[in-house]
Amino acid sequence: MIHLLRLAAAAAAAAAALALPAFAQTQVNFALDWRFEGPAAPYFAAIDNGHFAAEGLAVDIQAGQGSLDAIPKVATGAFPMGFADLGALVRFLDQNPGAPVTAVMMVYDKPAAAMVGRRSLGISAIRDIEGKVLGAPPPDGAWSQFPAFAKANGIDMSKVTVEPLGFPTREPMLAEGKVAAVTGFSFSVLLNLVRLGVPEDDIAVFLMADNGVDYYGNAIIVNTDFATANPAVVTGFLRAVAKGWRDAIRDPRKAVEQMAARNPAIDVDLETRRLELAIAGNVLTDWVKVNGMGNVDPARYARAIEQMKEIYTFQNAPTPDLYFTAAYLPADGSLTLP
Numbered sequence: 172m173i174h175l176l177r178l179a180a181a182a183a184a185a186a187a188a189l190a191l192p193a194f195a196q197t198q199v200n201f202a203l204d205w206r207f208e209g210p211a212a213p214y215f216a217a218i219d220n221g222h223f224a225a226e227g228l229a230v231d232i233q234a235g236q237g238s239l240d241a242i243p244k245v246a247t248g249a250f251p252m253g254f255a256d257l258g259a260l261v262r263f264l265d266q267n268p269g270a271p272v273t274a275v276m277m278v279y280d281k282p283a284a285a286m287v288g289r290r291s292l293g294i295s296a297i298r299d300i301e302g303k304v305l306g307a308p309p310p311d312g313a314w315s316q317f318p319a320f321a322k323a324n325g326i327d328m329s330k331v332t333v334e335p336l337g338f339p340t341r342e343p344m345l346a347e348g349k350v351a352a353v354t355g356f357s358f359s360v361l362l363n364l365v366r367l368g369v370p371e372d373d374i375a376v377f378l379m380a381d382n383g384v385d386y387y388g389n390a391i392i393v394n395t396d397f398a399t400a401n402p403a404v405v406t407g408f409l410r411a412v413a414k415g416w417r418d419a420i421r422d423p424r425k426a427v428e429q430m431a432a433r434n435p436a437i438d439v440d441l442e443t444r445r446l447e448l449a450i451a452g453n454v455l456t457d458w459v460k461v462n463g464m465g466n467v468d469p470a471r472y473a474r475a476i477e478q479m480k481e482i483y484t485f486q487n488a489p490t491p492d493l494y495f496t497a498a499y500l501p502a503d504g505s506l507t508l509p
Contacts, residue, residue, distance in 0.1 A: 196229040197404050202244045202253035203235045204312070204389060207434055208359065209446030210453075212426035217415025219429045226407030236338065237310030239263075242392065246272040251397040252408060254278070256312030257387045258479065261494050265485050271395040274495040276409045276465045278416075279388025279453040284313035284379045286320065287360040288352030289345060291373050297382060299351075301330040306350035308338050313354040316379050316386055318482035323383025342367055358448035362441055378452070385475045387467060388453060390495070402499060410501040413464055413508075420455060420509050423447050455508055463506035466497045 223230045235241045238255040242263050245253040288294025307314040342363040344350045357376050398405045419426035424443045431437040
């Protein structure tokens with residue numbers, strides 16, 4: 172009897188071993204556009220709260236250096252999925268026809284792109300930038316939107332000195348008064364300046380979406396070859412991301428603490444506020460509250476493309492369907508946010 176039980180146990184173990192491949196998780200490497208700051212916390216919440224695992228996915232998140240860093244990573248297939256500014260993606264696809272990359276889930280329904288200046292340096296209104304120095308990192312998604320912002324607000328660019336600078340020096344340059352304003356994401360620049368000792372009431376934030384720019388912001392992007400071969404993986408990834416954002420909206424601090432477990436140097440209080448600013452200003456918009464996250468409003472999307480044509484000379488006729496598709500969004504209600 173004991174011998175038979177041992178044989179049965181061995182057979183069961185062998186069967187389990189043979190079954191393991193069916194439960195193996197699909198590895199997905201995800202390229203962020205920026206560092207591990209508050210707005211990245213929902214992706215770590217999706218890991219730690221089991222949402223990716225429930226979709227059969229093992230996700231590794233890598234920090235980035237701007238949208239122009241993330242987009243080529245996905246287009247080349249080095250990363251199957253990433254996070255980048257939609258406007259930057261449009262220009263990339265125009266300049267690289269046929270590149271296998273597209274946006275599949277809108278996250279920043281209202282772009283975070285902003286011009287941020289200091290009142291003590293003479294920036295209290297948008298056109299105050301004329302006659303002064305604007306610091307702008309070339310790969311920055313906010314800088315890519317600045318021409319439309321300038322046109323909409325009547326800024327005479329011949330009167331603006333644009334100084335290219337690196338991301339690490341952007342806020343320090345403004346804090347030290349070496350530039351009068353910078354381009355960047357509103358929540359990042361504001362809180363980084365505060366951390367450097369700039370009084371918050373000295374900081375003037377001009378959100379481009381509130382000042383004449385119809386563009387969309389950052390979206391989940393995917394390598395289209397990967398998506399064609401793995402549609403269920405892409406949809407599962409997007410469903411898990413939506414659940415991660417839902418968790419972060421309900422408890423921003425917990426989500427940031429989950430991210431901070433990967434980097435104990437993170438200032439949890441600061442990054443929680445940064446995440447809260449992103450949720451209120453960029454993610455949980457009135458449109459998203461009604462329609463759920465992930466998709467675009469067709470009329471607004473068409474206006475955004477037309478507005479881009481005013482300040483960017485397309486090498487090829489704009490093809491909106493190449494830049495964004497809702498085909499991979501889950502249709503099970505998981506995109507509804509609290």
